Amino acid sequence: MDDKQLFQATLGLKAPWFVSDVKLNKVEKILDIFIDFERGARFPCPECQSPCEVHDTNQRTWRHLNFFEYETFLHARVPRASCPEHGVRQVELPWARPNSGFTLHIEAMVLALSDEMSVAGIAGHLNVNEDSIWRILQYYVNEARKNVDLSRVDQLAIDEFAVQKGHRYVTFFYDLRGRRVIHIAEGKGKESFTSFVQATEGRLDPSKIKLVCLDMQPSFIGGCRETFPAAVMVFDHFHVIKLLNDTINRIRLEEARENGELKETKFLWLKNPENLTEKQERNFQRVKDLDIKTAKAYQFKLAIQRTWELPPQAARRYLQKWIAWAERCNLPEMAKLAKSVRNHLDGIVESVRQRITSGYAEGLNNKIRTAFRRAYGFKAKEYRDTMIYLVAGGLSLPTQC
Ligand SMILES: [Zn+2]
Structure with a gap:
């Protein structure tokens, strides 16, 4: 097996894709792997899967997992297929999702590391900037959240959390049985209930909520009564x-x-x-x-x-x-x-x-503190939420590629 075949096998490339060249830069400690496709190859239209001719190509580079101490990059010309029905479309690549500058392998690695490490730590470890790591985490967290099954949720705990030294609030909606954060709403009070139900896009049935733990603020009580009419309100x-x-x-x-x-x-x-x-x-x-x-x-x-x-x-x-x-x-x-x-x-x-102990709240608070520690230095609130869902959302993420 020569080096091209070796990398082709470890990347899992199948025809028409193949490794056309491999270059090891010993001074800069960089490994470049060049990928190409066979002449005359046809690619499935991403919409209808029918095989289409190549319209044109676009040269791209992806960061891949390190090969020992060598930072590794994949290079390829990405074809756009010309479908008679759907027009010119970029084809799906087996090693990366659309618009990502990282391979699926390294993204899976980022997700696996995020279980233990801060974003700054992962970025340092992979020698990648922090924003790129955040964007990867955000993408997979958002995708995983769309698939969370909420059909059996019947007990909630709702809690507000002060951010920016008490100048702003966020409200957490917590699945009491599943022990996971299912929604983070900006602000507090009634509107946060509405935005929660909207965000679940019909996956949560408000009439099935039987019990809600909350505090005694009138705005919370009003929101709860309106949104979850069948729920017993519990001040734990x-x-x-x-x-x-x-x-x-x-x-x-x-x-x-x-x-x-x-x-x-x-x-x-x-x-x-x-x-x-x-x-x-x-x-x-x-x-x-x-x-x-x-x-x-x-x-x-x-x-x-x-x-x-x-x-x-x-x-x-x-x-x-x-x-x-x-x-x-x-x-x-x-x-x-x-x-x-x-x-x-x-x-x-x-x-x-109901024997509601403070255990759930302590567990939640610990997770949120962990999330804030891991997100240290984060800039945008979307990133803060991404980290909280990652730590406390009970999501299943593709940490294996
Ligand atoms: Zn098509």
């Missing part, structure tokens, strides 16, 4: 604690203006005590028992968490006591929250009955 542990944390933080910010000890203590109050590091624990001991509003508000959070350890009926009674306690306290922010808890009591108790 994660979303209730998020509200408590927001309230505690507002109280702390207000109080920190007069009390210097509260500066830089934000995360001490947001984390559960068992998740604090040793150093945080020491700092927390310093502030947690002070006679301050923040410490008092924190006690309300610890107390409400017990709700999810109780059976549903006991949880309801316990929450009613918690509400009465919170409404009587002299923290107006907490009293306001208590009113909200009272108004949404059924949905909270439902989360106890």
